Amino acid sequence: MATAVKPDFDAVVVGAGFGGLVMLHRLRQHGFRARVLEAGSGIGGTWFWNRYPGARCDIESMEYSYQFSEELQQDWEWSERYATQPEILRYIEHVADRFDLRRDIQLDTRVNAAHWSHAESCWTIATDRQTVTARFLVMATGCLSSANIPDFPGRDSFAGKTYHTGRWPHGGVDFTGQRVAVIGTGSSAIQSIPLIAEQAAHLTVFQRTASFSIPAHNAPLDPEAVRKVKDDYAGFRAYNAAQAFGAHFSLPPVLAYGVDASERERVFEEHWQEGGLGFLSAFGDLLFDHMSNETAAEFVRAKIRGIVRDPTVAAKLSPKQVIGCKRLCVDTNYYATFNRPNVSLVDVSETPIEAITPRGVRVAGQEYAVDAIVFATGFDAMTGAVLAVDIRGTGGRSLREKWAAGPRTYLGVGTAGFPNLFLVTGPGSPSVLSNMVPAVEQHAAWIADCIGHLREHGFARIEADPAAEDAWVGHVNDVASLTVYPSCNSWYLGANVPGKPRVFMPYIGFPTYVAKCNEVAAKGYEGFALS
Numbered sequence: 001m002a003t004a005v006k007p008d009f010d011a012v013v014v015g016a017g018f019g020g021l022v023m024l025h026r027l028r029q030h031g032f033r034a035r036v037l038e039a040g041s042g043i044g045g046t047w048f049w050n051r052y053p054g055a056r057c058d059i060e061s062m063e064y065s066y067q068f069s070e071e072l073q074q075d076w077e078w079s080e081r082y083a084t085q086p087e088i089l090r091y092i093e094h095v096a097d098r099f100d101l102r103r104d105i106q107l108d109t110r111v112n113a114a115h116w117s118h119a120e121s122c123w124t125i126a127t128d129r130q131t132v133t134a135r136f137l138v139m140a141t142g143c144l145s146s147a148n149i150p151d152f153p154g155r156d157s158f159a160g161k162t163y164h165t166g167r168w169p170h171g172g173v174d175f176t177g178q179r180v181a182v183i184g185t186g187s188s189a190i191q192s193i194p195l196i197a198e199q200a201a202h203l204t205v206f207q208r209t210a211s212f213s214i215p216a217h218n219a220p221l222d223p224e225a226v227r228k229v230k231d232d233y234a235g236f237r238a239y240n241a242a243q244a245f246g247a248h249f250s251l252p253p254v255l256a257y258g259v260d261a262s263e264r265e266r267v268f269e270e271h272w273q274e275g276g277l278g279f280l281s282a283f284g285d286l287l288f289d290h291m292s293n294e295t296a297a298e299f300v301r302a303k304i305r306g307i308v309r310d311p312t313v314a315a316k317l318s319p320k321q322v323i324g325c326k327r328l329c330v331d332t333n334y335y336a337t338f339n340r341p342n343v344s345l346v347d348v349s350e351t352p353i354e355a356i357t358p359r360g361v362r363v364a365g366q367e368y369a370v371d372a373i374v375f376a377t378g379f380d381a382m383t384g385a386v387l388a389v390d391i392r393g394t395g396g397r398s399l400r401e402k403w404a405a406g407p408r409t410y411l412g413v414g415t416a417g418f419p420n421l422f423l424v425t426g427p428g429s430p431s432v433l434s435n436m437v438p439a440v441e442q443h444a445a446w447i448a449d450c451i452g453h454l455r456e457h458g459f460a461r462i463e464a465d466p467a468a469e470d471a472w473v474g475h476v477n478d479v480a481s482l483t484v485y486p487s488c489n490s491w492y493l494g495a496n497v498p499g500k501p502r503v504f505m506p507y508i509g510f511p512t513y514v515a516k517c518n519e520v521a522a523k524g525y526e527g528f529a530l531s
């Protein structure tokens with residue numbers, strides 16, 4: 001690099017989840033000296049922390065894995081259609097050992113600050129253990145890692161045990177004989193509620209917004225189907241990468257109102273029976289047209305009415321919003337769990353939780369006494385973990401200040417005013433609206449190639465151009481405005497965290513995005529200033 005000062009590392013990567021591990025691997029392939037700093041006491045990121053009962057991926061396991069090594073994808077055997085958290089963690093551990101990644105990963109190390117020095121073209125990174133310098137800083141901190149526990153009055157006064165789904169005790173929790181409260185009904189709650197209900201003496205679920213959920217129809221993987229994928233894994237990956245969400249479900253040309261009501265019903269039923277997130281690909285326009293969307297939403301509401309015996313409970317569990325606007329959930333026995341005599345539902349949409357008391361949860365003056373509270377209240381998504389670090393770029397300007405009105409990035413990978421800072425699946429990239437593993441792999445390869453390009457051409461710095469960034473932010477919004485996504489309060493918009501600016505964060509369209517990244521690189525990193 002064209003600078004006199006030699007930092008400790010070429011690159012420091014923050015986070016040892018799926019993103020950080022492949023980033024390290026890619027950097028090493030280019031011969032860079034890299035160090036991964038990880039706050040957890042183990043690797044795995046999301047899959048290290050989220051150990052709540054029923055935690056599993058709702059992208060199918062044959063797709064939710066790395067593709068950078070043909071041998072790896074041929075050798076690894078997934079056991080079920082949707083892998084459980086322990087199985088995914090075993091896979092990550094296997095990858096770390098197989099590619100000898102651990103020697104460059106420092107665990108139990110929380111990064112508190114990262115300050116850029118323009119004169120030295122390097123980042124000084126302060127952790128709770130030491131300070132290191134690096135030419136490049138890569139934030140692989142995950143989109144859903146900064147736990148959100150709402151500031152309920154009296155939150156800390158509760159006398160029993162409290163848990164957050166994303167910070168679950170490693171030894172598990174035995175709820176046998178206990179009265180349990182679950183607050184929240186997003187994906188984590190929907191996966192854990194059926195299992196907690198089987199153990200607890202009584203489970204009370206506090207629901208602010210009902211969620212749409214599609215049955216997983218999880219099952220052991222059929223060896224024949226696995227063989228077919230493995231016979232042409234590259235072809236399978238290429239097909240998936242060409243779909244809007246980077247996963248195997250493709251949006252068909254047929255529109256919901258392009259067929260009559262009975263055909264529509266038949267197609268929805270077929271997708272319901274197939275199960276999973278692919279339900280939204282029943283018709284090509286469900287995420288673009290509100291009337292079409294309503295046909296799918298009503299189909300699911302009818303299913304809920306069919307499953308849940310008490311009509312009042314069924315009505316409460318039936319979401320009023322657009323389907324898919326908030327993250328669609330995938331479940332095993334979620335709605336049916338509300339038929340159990342030991343499960344009750346408290347609607348807090350109009351009368352919010354007033355307080356956590358020493359004995360339980362109070363709503364509309366009524367106290368629900370419990371022994372344990374599970375906060376299934378989600379995350380400060382996409383920006384929370386990045387902004388938890390005091391990142392300061394050119395002139396000492398803080399990223400928190402720059403993003404005060406919402407995140408601004410170029411391609412979701414760089415941000416103007418912060419040279420040599422890369423974000424893995426940052427806001428403005430497909431990230432959470434795509435299959436995360438291919439998404440982090442694409443970023444890791446692109447970032448490592450970019451740093452390689454800088455070395456090859458004698459540059460010490462790269463920085464997003466403010467005009468390119470403005471254009472990209474505008475484009476991300478334009479694309480989102482063509483869809484139903486901005487029409488509800490979701491964490492895609494930051495709407496789940498009080499005070500967070502309302503900005504649609506993911507970029508919709510994995511293939512278009514990858515083509516744009518490749519074009520930018522082919523044009524010598526167009527839209528970035530290299531110096």
Ligand code: NA7
Pocket residue numbers: 144150165183184185186187188189206207208209327348353376377378379491496
């Ligand atoms: P989510 O999807 O953000 O769900 C959080 C839930 O907690 C959701 O039902 C929220 O209701 C509820 N919540 C949040 N704050 C409150 C307050 N103050 N009062 C009552 N209820 C509240 O997080 P998950 O962990 O389930 O899933 C995160 C992602 O992980 C998931 O989408 C997958 O990608 C994997 P709200 O809907 O905001 O009204």
